[in-house]
Amino acid sequence: MALHHAQHGEVVHLSDLVVSRDDAHSTALVKTGAFEAIHLIVHAGAVIPPHHVAGQATLHCLRGRVSVLLGDAAAILQAGDWTYLDGGEEHGIEGIEDAALLLTILFEHPTLS
DSSP: OOOOOOOTTOOOOGGGOOOOSSSEEEEEEEEOSSEEEEEEEEOTTOEEEEEOOSSEEEEEEEESEEEEEETTEEEEEETTOEEEEOTTOOEEEEESSOEEEEEEEEOOOOOOO
16 A cells, blocks of 8 residues: 655644654655655654765654754754754754654755756
């Protein structure tokens, strides 16, 4: 069965998304060639190891608290906080409290000549 992605104008109730008690769970909301939006659940104590994303990204903490690992530094996000991540920069996430995040990624398009 194909994963449902939101359509133009469709309202998605993020609080209604069912999640298990796994370490982390993500639900792709929209994915196009230029943009991706993901609802991400990170439970307390769960770790998403450092990794790279090709595009520029933002993380908006909807509830709970996480530590965003940025090389040798870390930033704490709690409900209502938002951060920007440069494309290609290594980052990871560690759950401090059970948390829900909205991750958006913008992919670059080659310049038309």
